[in-house]
Each structure stands twice: as structure tokens, then as C-alpha cells.
Amino acid sequence: MEYKKTRRESFSFWLLIGVVITLGDTEAAYHSLEICFTAVGTTKSLLDFTMVSSMDGVQGSFYDKKDQQLVIKEGWVSQALGVHYIEKKRQKLVESEINFLWALQNWIQHDIKGEDNHTVQFWHDCHLDGDTHMSSHFWYAVDGETFCGVDEQHRHWVAMKPEAECFKPFWEVIFPYKKIKHYMQEDCIEPLRRISKYSRMRENVPPEVSVTRHDSSEGRVTLFCRATGFYPRSIMLHWKRDGVLGVWGQEDSSGILPNADATFYLQITLELPPSDPGRGYTCVVEHSELETPVTFPVPGKPTMKRPLAMILSILAILVLSCAVVFNIWKKKKTGTTSQQHLEDPLPLPPLLLQ
Structure with missing residues (x-):
């Protein structure tokens, strides 16, 4: 009984949702929200746990195990979601740390000593076109390889690795697609719609x-x-x-x-x-x-007139510079010769030499 309870609690983090930032106020605009949870640790202890959410590729919120604070980058998004909602999600993030430790302990089968570090990641996203929910995805990865996920088309869990096959019946019973759909409606779609009502607070800008x-x-x-x-x-x-x-x-x-x-x-x-x-x-x-x-x-191909004019201008400057330098040299030369004539003594008349 205790075993089943522990496993049931391990999936409570499905309720988690990251907080997004920008959302345009167009009546029908496509937006995607992605949330990534990353846990690093051994099969004995959880060393690090973070959550990053992004809207349309822009990071909007962040959570770290060290300070256990949910940081939201846009004040108007906090206003749209409300203080109570944000605090509730922060508490769930704190509680979910034990769930990821459970995943490390149960999904890492080959680490007998339990001394190596491993990584468990969980991606969760939803896509809206205006007010219409288009699609959602859930999948896990262990040490960089996809472990399991939900096939939205067929509405059931899929094991991506042989090690995940034994957990598949458990997922189907404890967390069936019907529950996933409910959680997505409550924790992704509705918050996005709530944020869209405040989108007027985000100034639109032309390109x-x-x-x-x-x-x-x-x-x-x-x-x-x-x-x-x-x-x-x-x-x-x-x-x-x-x-x-x-x-x-x-x-x-x-x-x-x-x-x-x-x-x-x-x-x-x-x-x-x-x-x-x-x-x-x-x-x-x-x-x-x-x-x-x-x-x-598109501007036309650059012509040669402008470069030619530049070349001619440079040549003219060089010629003028040479002329100025030559003129200065000539004046110095003339001045030196005149000075020498003044300093040399005049020759005496022939009669005085006798």
C-alpha cells in the first residue's frame, strides 16, 4: 500500500506549470509554451533541480532548488496570474523534488553503486492558436535519451526505451490520458487565456x-x-x-x-x-x-562611378600634397643659399692684395 502511494505521489508534478512572459494581443495568434524540468543527482540524493519555462522561445520564469524561489521576468504576467497562483505553483515545485529523486532511484537500472551523477528531464508544452488549443506534448528523458512520453494521437503512453516498458501499465492506470487532458486545461490552457486578457499591457511594436x-x-x-x-x-x-x-x-x-x-x-x-x-x-x-x-x-548593384570619383579625389590630394612639399623644400633651399652668401666675406679688390 505504501509502495503504491509513493508512486502516485511521484507523478504529482504533472500539475506544475511554468509562468510565461510575452503574449501578443492579436485575436488569432499562434503561441507555444514550453516547460523543462531538469533533475541531476545519484540514486541516493538529488543534487540539483531546476525549471525553465519559455513562451515563443523567450524565457519567462525560472526555479532553482538552491533558493526555492519562482522568478518571473515580467511584472504584468505576475499581475495576470495573481500572487496566490504563483505561490501555489512554487510550493508544488518544492514538493516535486522528491518525485524526481524517485525517478532517479527507479529509472536508473545499470548504476549498482549509486555513485554516478545522472540526469532526468521532463518536457511539457502546449500550443494555442488564438483561443483554440492545438496540441500538447509530454515526454521524459534519462541521461539525454528519451525514456517515455504520451502519444497524443492515440492517447496512450509510449515507452521509448526497453527499460521503460515495465512502467507503462502503471502510467496508464495512475495517470491516463483523460487526467493529462484535464491538467493541461487547468494548468496550461486557462493560464494562457488569462494572460491574454492582460496582453494590452505589453506594447506592440512594428518591425x-x-x-x-x-x-x-x-x-x-x-x-x-x-x-x-x-x-x-x-x-x-x-x-x-x-x-x-x-x-x-x-x-x-x-x-x-x-x-x-x-x-x-x-x-x-x-x-x-x-x-x-x-x-x-x-x-x-x-x-x-x-x-x-x-x-x-532591393538596392541596385553598386556602380563604378563612385569608386572612380574617390580614386580621382585621392590622386588629386596626393598631387597637391607633393606640390606643397616641393614648394616648401624649394623655399628652404633658396633661403639656405642666400644665408650662405651673406655670411661669406667679400673678396678684396686686386689692388689691395699687392
């Missing part, structure tokens, strides 16, 4: 866009379209040639990445074939803070 080109010595042209400093995250960048959409070369994208100030960054590139001079291209940007899609033309 700053720059378009450049690079002409290689081999004659190939590469185009760059860079958008940065925008919020919310959702944005579209695409190329047009002479106003027409198409695939004109080898396209690449950096993906939407977070900036340090919680805004976002995206760069797309287009490498053109050698026969394409890169004329007539534009980068089209679509974002919720732009009333209509905005077109940014």
Missing part, C-alpha cells in the same frame, strides 16, 4: 526592416531582408520580382528568434543563380502592426 545585397567576385548575387524589434511574434517576409511572387533562387531563413528586449528578429536570404543580375526584387513584410503589407525594394 524595423533593412534590405541589402551582396555581389560576390564570382558574379553571384545574394539578397538579404532583415526585420527586427517587432512584437508580437507572428510575421511574414517573402520575395517578389517585378511584383510577382515566385521561387527565384535558393532561399533561406534564420527563423523567428528572440531579442534581448523580448522583441523578435527574422532574416531571410535569397541566393540568385549566376545569370540573374538581381534587378526588380522587393521584400514584402506583413505584420499586425503594419496596416497593409509593406514593400521594401
